Amino acid sequence: FKCPEGQVNCCCRRLMYSQADFASVESLLESSCRARGIDVIYLPKFHCELNFIEQCWGYAKRIYRMMDPSSSESVLERNVINSLDAVPLSSMRRFAIRSTKFMDAYQRGLNGVQAAWAIKKYRGHRVLPPSIMQEFDEAHSTGSTGTI
Numbered sequence: 001f002k003c004p005e006g007q008v009n010c011c012c013r014r015l016m017y018s019q020a021d022f023a024s025v026e027s028l029l030e031s032s033c034r035a036r037g038i039d040v041i042y043l044p045k046f047h048c049e050l051n052f053i054e055q056c057w058g059y060a061k062r063i064y065r066m067m068d069p070s071s072s073e074s075v076l077e078r079n080v081i082n083s084l085d086a087v088p089l090s091s092m093r094r095f096a097i098r099s100t101k102f103m104d105a106y107q108r109g110l111n112g113v114q115a116a117w118a119i120k121k122y123r124g125h126r127v128l129p130p131s132i133m134q135e136f137d138e139a140h141s142t143g144s145t146g147t148i
Contacts, residue, residue, distance in 0.1 A: 052095035
């Protein structure tokens with residue numbers, strides 16, 4: 001919403017979303033998934049480096065683009081399903097670890113360039129060391145250790 005801060009009655013959209021009975025209604029997606037025993041988890045809208053599902057989707061799209069083009073809806077649907085199924089579990093785990101590393105870097109106060117450098121430098125570690133900011137400053141003040 002692009003409403004003024006603290007306003008609840010500035011537009012119909014904000015007014016609807018501020019109503020308790022409207023906000024507590026389960027969406028069609030949530031009710032359909034719950035009926036099938038699937039949990040729906042809403043993730044915040046951030047850059048794809050913080051959401052490993054986006055990285056999995058990118059992997060599947062790359063596979064899909066390598067398939068033969070078609071105008072048949074059934075072939076397109078089959079290609080999408082095959083592409084999604086082709087994402088290896090090991091890659092999904094790697095994407096999740098990478099996302100966790102970026103979250104850890106941002107929680108430590110690193111910016112995007114610093115986070116990318118730190119994650120590349122500490123590939124075998126699940127989290128970054130507390131001294132990461134000092135190491136980044138030392139590496140870039142002397143001009144040593146690789147590129148970003």
